[in-house]
Amino acid sequence: MGNTPRTLYEKIWDQHVVEQRDDGTCLLYIDRHLVHEVTSPQAFDALRLAGRQVRRPDLTLAVPDHNLPTTPRVAADGSRLPIEDAQSAAQLAALERNAPGFGIDYIDAVAPEQGIVHVVGPEQGFSLPGATIVCGDSHTAAHGGIGALAFGIGTSEVEHVLATQTLQLRRSKSMEVRVDGALGPGVTPKDLILHIIGVIGTAGGTGHVIEYRGEVFRKMSVEGRLTVCNMSIEGGARAGLIAPDDIVFDYLRGRPYAPRGDDWDRAVAWWRSLVTDDGAVFDKSVVIDAADIEPTVSWGTSPEDVVPVGGTVPEPASFADPSKQEAARKSLDYMGLEPGMRIEDIAVENVFIGSCTNSRIEDLRAAAQVLEGRTKALNVRWAIVVPGSGLVKRAAEAEGLDRIFTDAGFEWREPGCSACLAMNPDKVPPGERCASTSNRNFVGRQGPGARTHLVSPAMAAAAAVTGRLADVRKLPLAKRTVADH
C-alpha cells in the first residue's frame, strides 16, 4: 500500500478500516452519524429490545426534517403548534424521545438550526473532510461535496452504527467523472449533475464511488459541490466526492462543530493530503466538456431522462435499447407528454424551490435574481420556497430575498424536505406538473399522479414567471441584482 498511488476514496477508506476479514469484508469506522425521524425509530426500538446502548452518542446528531409541515410551527403566544397528521406526529415524537434518551445531540423542530439533515451537517461543521459520514437517507452522498466519504444506509445499518460505530462493507470500485472547461452563463451545478446522470445513466455508478474532478469543480462553491454530490445516488453511486480545498476550509472555519485553534491547523494540514495521487487508477472514467452543457430539464420519470431546455421531448423509438423504448413510452404516458413537443411549450402549474439538493443560500439567491421585479404567471397555481435550514432562512431574510419571493407570488416556508417526497402536507396534485429543484422525478414522488420536471433554482424561477419550462438565459436579469455577495 505504502507507495502505490491511491485515489481520494481509497485514502479515506484505508484510514477507516478497523479490520479486514479473510473474505474481503471490512469493518469500517464511522466518524459521523446523522439521524432523522423516518429511518431511525425501528433502529432505536431494536437497540432497546437487545439491551444495547449507542456506542458513540457524541458522534451522532439528530434533526427532524422529512415529516415536518413547512407552515408556521409556533403560535402567537410562543407555544408549539400541533402536527395534524397523527402518524407524522408520532414519528417525530419518537425521535424527540429517542435522541435525548440515548444521549444524542438533538436539534428540535423549532430550533434556529433545524433543517434538512444534509443542509445541517455541513452548516454546523458536523460534517468534515476526510470523515466517513452516514445517514439513513440516500442523499447523504451530498456531504461528499466537502471531501467526506458519505453514503446512505438502511435502518438495519443505522442500528448497526448506533450499536458499534462501524459498518461491515466491501470496498466499492472507483469512478472518475472529469469535467474540464467552464460552465456557461445560466448553467449551474444542478444542470451539470443532471447532464452527468443523462450521460452515465441511473445505474452508471452502481457499485462505484464517484470522484468529481476537473477545472469546473475546483472553481465551484461548496453549495454547488453539495448539489452535485447529492445526486450521485441518482447515477447509481452510493457516494460521490470532491477533493477538499481552500474553498471548503473557508466555508467550514468557525462553524459550531468544526475544530478550532491548533486542532484546526492540524486538521487543514491533513485535509490537504486528501487528493488522488498522480498515477492512481480509476476502475471507470467519464470525461465531459463543460461547454457541452446547457440548462437541463427532465422530461420522464427517471433522473436519466434529461434534455437541454432548447430541445424536444424524445421519440421512444430513438432509444437503441428496446426496454428503454418501453420505459420511455410509459414515462411519456405518465407525464402526459407527446414525443417531439418543444420543452419550452410545457406549461407548469406548480413550482417547488427546496430539497437537500437545492435549498442553500446560493440557490435562493439564484432564484431571487430571476424573480426580482417579476411575478409568477397566472397559470402557476402554487409556488413555494422551502429554505434548507432555519439559518438559511434567516440569512435569506437578512438579504431581503424573502420579499422578492413573496412579491413574486411565492409562499415563504419553514425548513424541511417538503414537496421533494411529499411525506408532509406539501404535495403536487394528481395530473399536475411541477418545475422542481428536487432530485427525483419518480412516479408519484411529489404526490400520487404528480408530474415532476427536475430543474435548477434559476430555471424554476424562470418557469414560475413564464408559466412554462423556460430558458433562464432568455430572461434579462434585474439591474440591481442580489447575487453580488
Add this chain to the structure above:
Amino acid sequence: MKAVSTIEGRAIPLGLKNIDTDVIIPAHWLKTVSREGLGEGAFETIRATPGNPFDVEDFAQAPILIAGDNFGCGSSREHAAWAMLDMGLAAVIAPSFSDIFAGNAFKNGILAVELPQEHVDRLLEVAKEQPITIDLENQVVTTPFQDRFAFEIDPFRKRCLLEGLDEIGLTLGSESAITQHEQTRGGALPWLDKPQRREAA
C-alpha cells in the same frame, strides 16, 4: 436473522427495469414506527393498474419476484425490504440491484439473486406456468425444465444468510479492535474523535 437455504415456489414475472423504492413502497407509507404491515402498500401504483401480475391468483403468496435491471434504485428506505417481506417475498431475481437495496434485502434475509439478462428472460417465461427453485448453498437457480443458472454471492453475506447470523453480534466480537482504532485516531486526529460544539465564530 432467520436462516435461509432453499427457496422454492412460484415467481411473479414483473420484469420491469429501474423499479425504484418509491414504486416498491411510496413515501406516505413511511410514517410508521414499525416494520410490520407494509405489505399492503407494496407496489401500490403497479397494483392499481388492471392486469398487473400481482393480481394473478397463481402468484398470491409467491415467494419470488423477477424484475429488470437496477432493481431498488433510489432512496435508502429499508421499508422497501420490509414491505416485500410482509407480502411474502423471500427472494428477488434481477440482472442488477442498487447497492443500498441489495444491502437492505440481505439484512432482512431476502435473497437478491443477480443473473444475466438472458437467464432472467428465460425465468420470466418459465415463471408464467411453473415454480422455480433457488438453492443458496449451491448458488444455483433451477426450473422444472432442467435449466440451471449459477449465480455469484458475496461469501460473507452467504454465510450470514445460511447460518442466520446476527451481524451486530458478530461486529461486537471485534470490540477490542474498534476500541484500538478509536484510541489510535484519537491521538492522530483528535478533532475527528471528539467533536465539540461551540458558538459559531
